[in-house]
Amino acid sequence: MENVEQILLPRWIIPVDDENSIHEDFGIAINAGRIVAVASKSELKARYCSDSVVELAEHAIIPGLVNAHTHASMTLFRGLADDLPMPVWLNEHIWPAEAKWVSREFVQAGTSLACAEMLRGGTTCFNDMYFFPDTVAEQSEACGIRACVGMIVIEFPTIWAKDPNEYIQKGLDLRSSLEKSTLVTTCFAPHAPYTVSDPTLTQIAELSSELNCQVHIHLHETAEEVERAVCESGIRPFERLNHLGLVNQRLMAVHMTQLKTHEIQNLAEHASHVIHCPESNLKLSSGSCPAGELVSHGVNIALGTDGASSNNDLDMLGEMRTASLFAKIVSESAESLDAYTALRMATLNGAKALNLDHEIGSIETGKSADVVALDLSHPATQPCYSPVSQIVYSMSRDQVSDVWVAGKRLVNEGALTTIDEQQSITVAQNWCNRISQS
Amino acid sequence: MENVEQILLPRWIIPVDDENSIHEDFGIAINAGRIVAVASKSELKARYCSDSVVELAEHAIIPGLVNAHTHASMTLFRGLADDLPMPVWLNEHIWPAEAKWVSREFVQAGTSLACAEMLRGGTTCFNDMYFFPDTVAEQSEACGIRACVGMIVIEFPTIWAKDPNEYIQKGLDLRSSLEKSTLVTTCFAPHAPYTVSDPTLTQIAELSSELNCQVHIHLHETAEEVERAVCESGIRPFERLNHLGLVNQRLMAVHMTQLKTHEIQNLAEHASHVIHCPESNLKLSSGSCPAGELVSHGVNIALGTDGASSNNDLDMLGEMRTASLFAKIVSESAESLDAYTALRMATLNGAKALNLDHEIGSIETGKSADVVALDLSHPATQPCYSPVSQIVYSMSRDQVSDVWVAGKRLVNEGALTTIDEQQSITVAQNWCNRISQS
Numbered sequence: 001m002e003n004v005e006q007i008l009l010p011r012w013i014i015p016v017d018d019e020n021s022i023h024e025d026f027g028i029a030i031n032a033g034r035i036v037a038v039a040s041k042s043e044l045k046a047r048y049c050s051d052s053v054v055e056l057a058e059h060a061i062i063p064g065l066v067n068a069h070t071h072a073s074m075t076l077f078r079g080l081a082d083d084l085p086m087p088v089w090l091n092e093h094i095w096p097a098e099a100k101w102v103s104r105e106f107v108q109a110g111t112s113l114a115c116a117e118m119l120r121g122g123t124t125c126f127n128d129m130y131f132f133p134d135t136v137a138e139q140s141e142a143c144g145i146r147a148c149v150g151m152i153v154i155e156f157p158t159i160w161a162k163d164p165n166e167y168i169q170k171g172l173d174l175r176s177s178l179e180k181s182t183l184v185t186t187c188f189a190p191h192a193p194y195t196v197s198d199p200t201l202t203q204i205a206e207l208s209s210e211l212n213c214q215v216h217i218h219l220h221e222t223a224e225e226v227e228r229a230v231c232e233s234g235i236r237p238f239e240r241l242n243h244l245g246l247v248n249q250r251l252m253a254v255h256m257t258q259l260k261t262h263e264i265q266n267l268a269e270h271a272s273h274v275i276h277c278p279e280s281n282l283k284l285s286s287g288s289c290p291a292g293e294l295v296s297h298g299v300n301i302a303l304g305t306d307g308a309s310s311n312n313d314l315d316m317l318g319e320m321r322t323a324s325l326f327a328k329i330v331s332e333s334a335e336s337l338d339a340y341t342a343l344r345m346a347t348l349n350g351a352k353a354l355n356l357d358h359e360i361g362s363i364e365t366g367k368s369a370d371v372v373a374l375d376l377s378h379p380a381t382q383p384c385y386s387p388v389s390q391i392v393y394s395m396s397r398d399q400v401s402d403v404w405v406a407g408k409r410l411v412n413e414g415a416l417t418t419i420d421e422q423q424s425i426t427v428a429q430n431w432c433n434r435i436s437q438s
Numbered sequence: 439m440e441n442v443e444q445i446l447l448p449r450w451i452i453p454v455d456d457e458n459s460i461h462e463d464f465g466i467a468i469n470a471g472r473i474v475a476v477a478s479k480s481e482l483k484a485r486y487c488s489d490s491v492v493e494l495a496e497h498a499i500i501p502g503l504v505n506a507h508t509h510a511s512m513t514l515f516r517g518l519a520d521d522l523p524m525p526v527w528l529n530e531h532i533w534p535a536e537a538k539w540v541s542r543e544f545v546q547a548g549t550s551l552a553c554a555e556m557l558r559g560g561t562t563c564f565n566d567m568y569f570f571p572d573t574v575a576e577q578s579e580a581c582g583i584r585a586c587v588g589m590i591v592i593e594f595p596t597i598w599a600k601d602p603n604e605y606i607q608k609g610l611d612l613r614s615s616l617e618k619s620t621l622v623t624t625c626f627a628p629h630a631p632y633t634v635s636d637p638t639l640t641q642i643a644e645l646s647s648e649l650n651c652q653v654h655i656h657l658h659e660t661a662e663e664v665e666r667a668v669c670e671s672g673i674r675p676f677e678r679l680n681h682l683g684l685v686n687q688r689l690m691a692v693h694m695t696q697l698k699t700h701e702i703q704n705l706a707e708h709a710s711h712v713i714h715c716p717e718s719n720l721k722l723s724s725g726s727c728p729a730g731e732l733v734s735h736g737v738n739i740a741l742g743t744d745g746a747s748s749n750n751d752l753d754m755l756g757e758m759r760t761a762s763l764f765a766k767i768v769s770e771s772a773e774s775l776d777a778y779t780a781l782r783m784a785t786l787n788g789a790k791a792l793n794l795d796h797e798i799g800s801i802e803t804g805k806s807a808d809v810v811a812l813d814l815s816h817p818a819t820q821p822c823y824s825p826v827s828q829i830v831y832s833m834s835r836d837q838v839s840d841v842w843v844a845g846k847r848l849v850n851e852g853a854l855t856t857i858d859e860q861q862s863i864t865v866a867q868n869w870c871n872r873i874s875q876s
Contacts, residue, residue: 052711079827083776084677117817260794282763283831285772312831313818318756322763325720379555380751380835382516382863383870389517393721393750400837425820432821434803 001049004031005407009041010056010373012387017061020340022387028061030369033407038363044316058377058400060173060387061344063362064124064146064370065316066350069216069254069275069304071130073102073110075117076431077113077309086222086284094309098131098164101435103161107172109431111139112424116416119145121397122372124405127252127275127354129189129216129303131160133175134139137184143418146370148354150189150216151175151205155197164200168207175213182406185356186342187214187252194225198244205245208437216275217241221255222286226295238263247272252353255280255296255305257287259347264290267299273353274299276345278322280306291345292336302350303342315397320346324392339392373402439487442469443845448494448811450825451541452665453801454501454786458778460825468807471845476801480696485637487521496815497839500781500824501800502562502584502808503754504788507692507713507742509568509710511540511548513555515747524660524722532747536569539873540597545570547869549577550862551599552752554854557583559705559753560810564740565713565792566691567627568813569598569814572612575785579768581856582848586792588627588654589613591642593635601729602638606645613651616751623794625690632663634822636682643683652793654713655679659693660724676701685710690791692742693718694732695725702728706735714783718758729765729783730774740788741780753835758784764828777830811840 010028013023015038027044029037037044074094081093095417111398118126125146128136133149140147151171153164161167175186188204190196196204208215219237222224229237236258241247267274276289294301303323305314320342327337337345351361360370374391376382378399381390403411410418446468451461453476463483467475475482498591504682517530545568556564563584566574571587578585589609591602599605613624626642628634634642646653657675658664667675674696679685689710705712714727741761743752758780765775775783789799798808812829814820816837819828841849848856 076821078832079823082824082827082831083773085772089772113817113820114796120817279763282767283772285766285770285774288767308832313829315818315834318834322760325717325760328723329720329726332723334523334527334721335521336723376861379551379558379859379863380753382551382868383514385517385870385874386520389520389750393520394516394746396753396834396836398834421817425815425817428821432823436744 002047002183004029004036004048004050004109005108006030006052006054007044007048007050008054008056008371008373010059010061011051012060012192012233013038013363014060014062014343014388016344017362028371030404030407033369035363035365035367035369037365040315046195054402056373058389058403059373059375061371061373062391063347064360064372064403065122065346066302066354066361067118067123067126067305067314068252068302068350068353069154069277069306070126070128070314071307072114072126072128072136073107073130074307074309075113076106076110076428076435077386080309080435082312086286089284089310097402097435098114100438102131104132104135106431108139109427111136112419113428115139115143115145115307116419116421117314119143119403119410120274120400121317121417122239122371122374122400122403123314123316124370124403125350125354125356125360127187127216129191131158133171137178140184141181144183144405144408146183146360146405148185148187149174151186153188153190153200154195155200157194160192164197168203185354187216188352189216192218193229193240201241201244201246212250214252214353215246216252216254218255219253221257226258242266248364250355255286255289257289259290264294264299266298267294268297271300274301275304275353276301276323277306278326279319280310282322282326284310288326288330290330291323291352292331292333295337295341298350300352301345302353303345316346317391317395317397320392339388342392343388369407370405372400375401395430440485442467442474442486442488442491444468444490444497445482445486445488446492446494446498446811448497450498451476451801452498452500452781452826453579453783455800468842468845469806473801473803473805473807475803492840494811497811497813498829499801499809500829501785502798502810502841503560503784504792504799505556505564505743505752506690506740506788507715507744507753508552508562508564508566508752509745510552510564510566510574511545511568511579512549512745512747513551513752514544514866514873516750518747518873520750524724526542527722527748534825536858536874538876540569542570542573544869545573546577547865549574550857551866552746553577553581553583554857554859554862555752557581557841557848557854557857558838558852559755560812560838560841561752561754562808562810562841563788563792563794563798565625565654566797567629568814569596571609575616577824578622579619582621582843584621584798584843585627586623587612589624590634591626591628591638593638594633602635606641623792625654625792629653630656631667631678636637639679639684646684646688650688652690653684653789654690654692656693657691658696661696672802680704680796686791695719695727697728700736702732702735705732705737709738712739713736713742713791714739714761715742715744716764718748720760720764722748724811726764726768728768729761730769730771733775733779738790739783740791741767741783750810754784755829755835758830765866777826780830781826802832807842807845810838813837813839
């Protein structure tokens with residue numbers, strides 16, 4: 001008998017594999033932060049013992065959810081400006097509010113609240129794009145959540161940097177400082193084609209290749225963005241990025257509501273990744289990413305919530321459901337984006353986009369123990385013909401009972417173990433009071 | 439000082455009125471099941487006293503949610519057949535399963551589970567269309583939820599009745615038996631234009647007028663339904679109903695994904711009601727009801743979840759969010775169907791459709807005390823610039839803390855007081871096991 005740190009014994013395990021498996025009466029053995037076995041309960045009990053055996057009789061265990069696009073700090077602007085056209089929302093509300101309020105303390109407060117929300121909702125890894133990414137990294141390390149923090153680059157000056165060189169240098173310094181982190185990685189995060197120049201994008205393309213580092217960028221979010229670019233430069237932003245050497249396996253293209261067939265083929269050929277943010281696209285009426293078509297063309301498509309000011313939550317369970325429902329109407333087929341595909345988008349595909357699929361994204365021996373237990377005993381998820389159907393179409397985030405990242409239990413029966421939730425909320429409320437009164 | 443049965447003291451009251459009011463630091467006095475005062479806390483405390491004062495410091499109180507279209511018993515088929523085209527789903531899965539399994543016991547079990555789910559999600563009234571409506575009525579009375587049970591009519595024989603005359607007679611008998619009920623009402627529920635003949639619909643139109651009784655019918659759910667009707671009869675189903683005298687202030691037309699401008703005008707002129715079921719329409723890829731356009735034409739539009747086999751839950755908070763998000767993309771305007779409008783659709787508009795707005799649907803002195811307390815202290819609904827935004831765009835059903843129907847507290851700090859939830863689930867699981875193994 002081998003002694004391990006933890007044994008989890010759920011009703012179901014949904015590993016997220018090519019066979020769309022659902023294992024009933026299986027368990028997971030965890031040691032030194034890693035999954036050391038996934039096997040039937042009887043086999044597991046015969047091979048392993050542990051002081052920590054977690055019985056989860058009504059639960060399904062899934063891989064930790066990967067939120068592949070967010071701006072965590074923007075939780076502090078949640079609900080500040082709703083039901084507005086995107087240009088008004090961005091130019092008249094969000095950008096002025098950011099110019100006025102964003103600081104290191106703001107990012108600290110917003111990230112802390114976001115991590116509380118994400119962990120309680122089963123998200124174990126998030127891909128962030130915001131100012132003060134060093135603070136986002138620190139906050140993530142402190143609470144034990146996994147993160148990829150964006151080395152943000154914008155052509156114009158902000159509180160974080162004065163010009164592209166400083167943005168890039170501060171990003172690279174952060175990257176160096178995180179070399180030994182097991183939880184936090186970095187990627188380049190040029191904001192969008194319309195806010196970053198050709199020379200800067202070229203420099204990012206070269207650095208991305210040299211360092212084998214992903215590039216996270218808003219792209220083709222609205223028809224207006226594409227039309228304006230065509231009007232000004234004669235080419236679509238995606239084509240421009242292609243010319244600049246950015247369309248490759250390191251590209252994480254966020255939104256992509258405007259896509260021609262040859263662009264979809266191009267994405268597939270270059271093994272680029274699309275990050276679909278359905279709720280944000282709907283709320284801002286940005287457009288419809290052809291998620292079903294991308295799947296059928298073999299493009300890796302992951303899911304993100306976007307920031308809380310355009311969603312308005314960081315709930316990946318809800319995002320899966322919306323992605324699946326929305327895809328069915330966009331593709332005019334109820335068969336489009338079935339439940340297991342939605343779950344794969346929210347887990348393994350996110351890990352692939354972040355180039356972290358050797359570590360996370362599925363429940364496999366050898367991978368990090370980033371797993372989530374979901375309690376199916378709520379009347380809304382009963383009776384249960386298929387746990388995957390219940391998870392995608394009926395579950396709410398409060399059914400997340402337990403969350404482990406690298407084997408560490410960050411949510412224990414619904415309660416956060418590494419974040420003082422009430423303190424996070426109080427700090428956020430103080431920010432809200434200041435912002436409201438201004 | 440007047441003594442009253444209960445005083446509720448929430449942080450906010452959202453009454454759902456024409457001014458889109460949000461009252462901060464107000465309270466509600468309840469006596470004999472009715473709202474006797476809505477006033478500032480100081481005024482309320484000066485005028486009323488009670489042995490039961492409920493402090494809800496972090497909460498908003500809204501009118502009870504009205505699920506204006508469901509088939510409650512179908513919770514027992516939740517997740518039985520997902521990701522399938524509507525004709526396959528209906529003809530090859532749902533109808534055969536109904537033919538095989540539906541019985542009085544099935545309806546009892548399914549309704550009990552549905553009521554548990556609905557009450558815990560803040561739904562205080564539902565409009566049902568299913569077999570054995572007498573059992574649905576009994577179950578509703580037993581747990582204290584408000585319901586409008588459909589006097590179902592289908593042209594062909596089922597376990598409930600052998601021909602249209604029997605369907606109608608059984609419905610009218612049920613209606614008589616419920617005359618004294620304060621919770622359960624009835625309406626005519628001819629299933630759909632394609633399953634009910636002209637003579638039967640004519641008879642229903644006459645009875646509806648005579649008895650001043652609403653008519654609840656699936657209508658223009660898909661483009662195929664309309665095309666087939668035009669092909670077979672030369673006219674669209676809505677036009678046919680108009681000819682038969684059914685388009686008036688008693689019509690509750692469910693789905694309406696296919697609408698021409700003159701039809702929208704016709705609905706507005708006749709003060710007919712549209713019941714929008716966005717999640718069902720998305721999941722079955724049925725089509726897009728032009729919700730924003732209906733609102734701007736002044737049509738009363740309410741919200742329904744449809745049955746749990748095409749949604750897959752009975753969550754009206756989620757349905758509000760989906761309605762608002764979906765409307766923004768359908769109407770290509772982020773301003774379409776703002777948060778307060780979505781809340782009105784889920785409350786007062788549902789009450790109007792059911793001709794119950796003199797009793798329920800808003801928080802007003804004299805109306806029945808059908809109210810719901812929502813706890814905003816979850817990190818996903820913090821900080822709070824506007825409680826209505828948080829309720830529609832960020833809240834999950836588990837934040838429903840307390841529910842009152844006619845002044846009776848049916849959910850107390852998240853727990854059901856009139857339904858044995860575990861028993862309901864166990865019975866539902868037994869049905870699931872039988873159905874799965876067959």
